[in-house]
Amino acid sequence: MATTPTRSGSASAGPAADDAAAPEEALAGVAVSEPGAGNGKAPADAGGSALASTDKIVELADQLSACADQIHERVMKEIRSYGGGPVPEKVQASARALLEDEVLLRQRANGLYVDAATFIVKGLGKSQAKLVRLTADAAEKIRKIGAIGEAVGLVGGLLALAGAAATGKPMTILAAIDKVEKHGKALNALQPKPPAKAS
Numbered sequence: 026m027a028t029t030p031t032r033s034g035s036a037s038a039g040p041a042a043d044d045a046a047a048p049e050e051a052l053a054g055v056a057v058s059e060p061g062a063g064n065g066k067a068p069a070d071a072g073g074s075a076l077a078s079t080d081k082i083v084e085l086a087d088q089l090s091a092c093a094d095q096i097h098e099r100v101m102k103e104i105r106s107y108g109g110g111p112v113p114e115k116v117q118a119s120a121r122a123l124l125e126d127e128v129l130l131r132q133r134a135n136g137l138y139v140d141a142a143t144f145i146v147k148g149l150g151k152s153q154a155k156l157v158r159l160t161a162d163a164a165e166k167i168r169k170i171g172a173i174g175e176a177v178g179l180v181g182g183l184l185a186l187a188g189a190a191a192t193g194k195p196m197t198i199l200a201a202i203d204k205v206e207k208h209g210k211a212l213n214a215l216q217p218k219p220p221a222k223a224s
Contacts, residue, residue: 075156076146076190076198084153086137088160089130089187095167096127096180103173119174126180133187144193151202159205160186166212175215178208 076082100120104112112120137144163183170176182205189201 073153074147075149075151075153076144077149077153078145079141081153082137082141082144082190085156085160085190086134086141088157088164089134089137089183092160092164092167092180092183093127093130093134095164096123096130096176099167099170099173099176100124100127116173119172119177122177123173123180126177126184130180130184130187133184133191136191137187140191144190146190146193146195146198149195149198151199156202159202159209162209163205166209170212171215175212179205179212182208 073081076085100123103116104120160183163179166179167176182201186198186201186205189197192198
């Protein structure tokens, strides 16, 4: 399987040793919903336990790469929105941080592609379909988010999930999934509710 190219020459084909497990403070998330901005591929196996085969590890890497694409596109859209004028310092800081996270997410996804067979997890207790929905929903949230700074926690959660998958440890992976879900619910709460219809 060919690795997904990174947009930065500093990205490597796999995670560094200290990238294998992301720090707790980097964990973040997304609520589970219908797939949004995924890679358009059907799930390798809609049923069965998540990450229980090489194909499922590769599928997660595909989803994480799609999320990295959305990070890049959303940051570029934000920068272009200033029409060549000065970008506020706070926005610049968020944009730089997210672009660095994009590179790291691609590195970790590439590492999953390269060593997929070594990261198989048996009996994770989560379905592959749910994991695909989770990451697809994350990509969609990144695409639609209002202020790019709001995406930082979610992106951290994806990094944590990518790092956790590379450990092959079920408890670490489940903790990362849980964090992603919680951050997704928090982002949902930030969205304004439609006004009630007049009776």
